[in-house]
Amino acid sequence: MTVAPTSDAVAPGSRLPEHPDFLWNNPEPARGYDVLVVGGGGHGLATAYHLARTQGVSNVAVLEKGWLAGGNMARNTTIIRSNYLWDESARIYEHALTLWENLENELDYPVLFDQRGVLNLAHSLQDVRDSVRRVNANRLNGIDAEWLEPAEVKDVCPILNVSPDIRYPVLGASYQPRAGIAKHDHVAWGYARAAAGLGVDLIQNCEVTGIRTSGGRVTGVRTTRGDIAAGKVALCAAGHSSVLAGMVGLRLPVASHPLQAMVSELLEPVHPTVVMSNAVHVYVSQAHKGELVLGAGIDSYNGYGQRGSFHVIERQLTAALELFPIFARAHLLRTWAGIVDVSPDASPIIGRTPIAGLYLNCGWGTGGFKVTPGLGDCFAHTVARDEPHPFVEPFGLERFTTGALVDEHGAAAVAH
Structure with a gap:
């Protein structure tokens, strides 16, 4: 129903x-x-x-x-972005993003597309090189992309921990301002x-x-x-x-895998953008109602069950709390999984x-x-x-x- x-x-x-x-x-x-x-x-x-x-x-x-x-x-x-490296991928995702920007008018329906931007964090010198390369590739394809130093990352997302003495220090981030989320x-x-x-x-x-x-x-x-x-x-x-x-x-x-996600209890608006990290493999945003939305990578096993493994939840929450200590006392509301097909x-x-x-x-x-x-x-x-x-x-x-x-x-x- x-x-x-x-x-x-x-x-x-x-x-x-x-x-x-x-x-x-x-x-x-x-x-x-x-x-x-x-x-x-x-x-x-x-x-x-x-x-x-x-x-x-x-x-x-x-x-x-x-x-x-x-x-x-x-x-x-619900994350929406087009900052892919290769021309072929960037082309189809940028086409989609352009349509997202007018979708509410086209459908005459409130899809709640919120262009709050997406940060992709870099935690190592190799991350930095790869991120700068992707920013340059995006610009060549006419896609909005910026490279931000740690202080600039903090300006975009003040609640993010950019301390140099954590396990995976934030050395910078690529940023796509037109990216965001929808309902x-x-x-x-x-x-x-x-x-x-x-x-x-x-x-x-x-x-x-x-x-x-x-x-x-x-x-x-x-x-x-x-x-x-x-x-x-x-x-x-x-x-x-x-x-x-x-x-x-x-x-x-193609191989089918569970992909887990989870949300917290409802919170006051504190998270202004979307933050993603490949090294610690977690991404965090705040939904329109106020819950934190967290995701990670796929579970390694093949399957069609719409549920996931506890160790993946544990790892992604550990990563999220290192990046966002402010959420340490937030309560997890529910978890679930989708079934993704990977080529x-x-x-x-x-x-x-x-x-x-x-x-x-x-x-x-x-x-x-x-x-x-x-x-x-x-x-x-x-x-x-x-x-x-x-x-x-x-x-x-x-x-x-x-x-x-x-x-x-x-x-x-x-x-x-």
Whole structure:
């Protein structure tokens, strides 16, 4: 059941969003559609919206095995940035950030995008070299980026411990002022309402159990609510992408891992930006309501459980308290995990598959939320026109045989 937002989830001056139950209908699935989008998270909803809004394909259904945005969309730490090292990655993430900046107006819905900036801390000379390199690469790509010395870091985030005698002293940081956070539920509800208004069917509690093909081409899907015919099927299922692809014998080069996050009790506003650290592997921000939001790296084991390991929680809290001693007496409210799909080069896989009419969007690992608007636009173009959008063309499945990898392992600062 979708939970309605409460008034404390809305920033001062913003209008209250409508209850989600009133934003869209819950139709029975039709016998067939031009396009089926499998996965009702941010990527699936944004893709369906852009299919109808930008590409003129309105006979579309989104199939979600649970409730809309009940998977990774509701389990991420909502950080938005575009300061990636490689040109290919920077291009798609900057496209997304540009769309984020007008998304509230486009959807006519309060997504609460707050451009409070993101700091990526450097704790060693190698961190400094890598960070300065990334700042220069960002600037060459027209992306806002700055290198800050420790005193300047302290000016941006006064509660951060920049003492030189801690275990991992802060030697500086890269800073992207246009980066920030948004309210993930509001983003999903905004896209869902807009897509439904354009004629898209949003079908919840409809798990795909098989993909039908004939003559090397997709013809539809089997679901827990019956067979549904389709001219095209677009997979947007994050950590379960390999399970779906396996239904047509397609083995994907991705591994699924739990990714943990946690929040504290509600606090007064004290944390003005987003702070990320690769060396101690933690990132901390403060949500609109006031809770601290903390994340870390993925759990090392493969799995589909939406929970994580205690030792990861212990390590990330230790790291967070070294950076923010002010939070030592804060109480942890809850922890959870999402299921992320990681590719060999830590970059996404987007585009056509060997099965005609079957399209793939996966491998985003820990970075899927921030690219939601840009991915929806580019993937809808790819599906509707059966050719990759220029921004996603480098991320095709074929790169794992050609060797044209986009290696983002450690190149894009801390994973999230």
